[in-house]
Amino acid sequence: MTSGAPKREALPEAGSDEGGLYGLTPALLRAVRDALDRDDETRLRELIAPLHAADLADLIERLRGEERRHLVALAGSLVGGEVLAFIEDDVREAIIRQLDTRDVAAAISDLDTDDAVAVIEDLDPPQQREILDALPDAADRHGVAESLNYPENTAGRLMQREFISLPAFWTVGQTIDFMRESDDLPHDFYEIFVVNPRQEPIGTVPLNSLLRTRRPIRLRDIMQEELHVIPADTDQEEVGFVFDQYDLISAPVVGASGRLIGVITVDDVLDVAREEAEEDIFRLSGVPEADIYRAALQTAGGRFVWLLVNLGTAILASFVIYQFEGTIEQMVALAVLMPIVASMGGNAGTQTLTVAVRAIATKDLTVGTIRRVLGKETIVGLLNGVVFAVLTGGVAAAWYEDPALGYVVGGAMIINMLVAGSFGLIIPVVLWRLRIDPATAAGVLLTTVTDVIGFLAFLGLAGMFLL
């Protein structure tokens, strides 16, 4: 995607906070706010017209709700399809509600299908239909509607239906002439697909080989036969993996019949890679999704569920302590020291869990390597368990001048670190084999285990050996 207005990016300004590679500077944001305050439409348009669509999208995201509405009211015509495609879901919905259906349809009719789909896929079905009906071009309408038939987060949604496919017997010269004469080419493309008479992809010609080759040569003689064909119902995480694994710039997408129906380009995948990694980060810490642009009430609601689950597990851990009230009553030092054992187990387990979750996502952890990794994590748990048993036991024994207390702390520490290491791996693996996202529930399950085992081992050993 490229913005219409040519401009040369400045080198970093000295002392600039944001680095000079980013078009949206704090100074610009202040100037836009100022223009909005003064209701100065001319100045506002002057400020935002030269911006790259991605920067204008960011600018709109950073404004407060009423400022956004004001900006759209004054300069809505500058908020084109590309800007909408770049804006974050929650904010985009609000803006589309403010715009006229026909304007939205006009804005997205310039986009490739993948971006058009991205703009409207989160809207309610009736609103989607209204915008689709308002699209001026029947082929666009049909293409976008068909892409929406594929499930969310699949290749069918990511692909654009604009691509170039040619038969293998065409020559380089014919191909170049065709491209010079056609005025219906995709906006950006990096390779040409070679198809057989059934329209199945059989090869690909990167544009640079087209340019290196003399006119009479046929496409079949220069095409690469190594194809990474992506079925349209492939999950986007898998698509991201294939692009990353094989360093692809674009890849052909086929329908159920094997016919070429679209192409996915690397810019879409870069977004996916970021989203998927971010999803793991957020799920591991119990945030349902990026919510920085969401209102406080919705944010609190979204995070509530995980906190509720955590409350349940915290109460479970308390229930374990409750069983030992008598023990604690006789020796209150136990209450002082018990959080240390639980906390160390939780942290060691989270380390293993995080490595395991990412290794599953990057296919570094597979059925064939589980046993080896489990063996290793157990050894790691034992090694650090022994080291921290000595450290913590020593501190406890010195603090309360009671060597026996030190041994109990140390014993509980070794047990909990061993449990943490193995369950940090076992929990995500079991979830994965059950086809549940290993990042989602693993953290709660793990800390439940390490809290319960931590308190149980420490208070249990204390009950046996100290009283």
Next chain:
Amino acid sequence: MTSGAPKREALPEAGSDEGGLYGLTPALLRAVRDALDRDDETRLRELIAPLHAADLADLIERLRGEERRHLVALAGSLVGGEVLAFIEDDVREAIIRQLDTRDVAAAISDLDTDDAVAVIEDLDPPQQREILDALPDAADRHGVAESLNYPENTAGRLMQREFISLPAFWTVGQTIDFMRESDDLPHDFYEIFVVNPRQEPIGTVPLNSLLRTRRPIRLRDIMQEELHVIPADTDQEEVGFVFDQYDLISAPVVGASGRLIGVITVDDVLDVAREEAEEDIFRLSGVPEADIYRAALQTAGGRFVWLLVNLGTAILASFVIYQFEGTIEQMVALAVLMPIVASMGGNAGTQTLTVAVRAIATKDLTVGTIRRVLGKETIVGLLNGVVFAVLTGGVAAAWYEDPALGYVVGGAMIINMLVAGSFGLIIPVVLWRLRIDPATAAGVLLTTVTDVIGFLAFLGLAGMFLL
């Protein structure tokens, strides 16, 4: 990068575990292990020769140490430069140690500078020099050495020195003829850079516009003047941001004088995007880096530091409890309930922290928006604080049949959730402004705060109101 051996990727096998888009199947891994066991060199070569370099790299990573050495001994000639470039650092080092310096030099001399640099940048300086000296081509030697002069994780290391730059007065026809005649073009390229007589980039011509345009037209008339010029000392995180923000496929890199010295392509950036997101994930959970292929002792050592810091903070929290030993002695229920308040604060704080860390990385959280986000997070903390105060207070009051205990639990919960929400934001922002990676130390600092405040508020309120 493309492997030499053309092959058509099969569609997913029914019941296949890995999905059919990935060349390295469990069956293949088993077959390779089997060939190694039987010391069957012919079979081994037959199995790995058709593999994509990235898949062979993964295969080598998944083998045990002695199996790897065996594979390299039998079929080292198939482990070319591209395979080395795809292999994970720890494993690559071991393999390079096993190979002859001259073989390594030959392998990397076919690579673009960015990949050659990636292969040798983690080696010891003497070993680096030895390999560099063995490179057959002087220009390669010079280019790689110069790239290594840039700090790690900068654009200078990511860029390749192979690119095409032409003056603006050249015509499309001249350009195409030049490419057909030259046999020293980069492996893959997606655009041509237009430079002025001082070799500074002034525009870019995507290959597809070259192909759409008639021969007599000059480059200056079709070049895009919107350039995202990247200084060679730019941090790779910033490079990833620019590519993602502006959907770039490649970007020119300039030296201190503004001269074009290299180009960064999106495939390198896709790796960076994954690495950077992964770095945040790992740092947030106290893992120094991906360590799945590292030996147990090194892994334990790498994770030790964070656990040690955590032990320090856990002892600090215990010290807070210690101040209230007398209170707990009088009412042991406090020992049972206190972990709940601390744990809920820790979890709520981690949610905010994670959102903040990612928002800083994606530039969604900036100096201009901090105040608004802080206000929001405080409200979120208050909302969920009140809800969980009621829930937890109710449970505590019912459990111990003591309404006053319920009020104390509830009060402490509200205080700790408020603290968690605001410190979950303040801690990463302060670290960021101090130019410390906000993901690294934020987690420990935050749970220290929520543990200390959780215990202090709960036991303090209990001491005041219950005894």
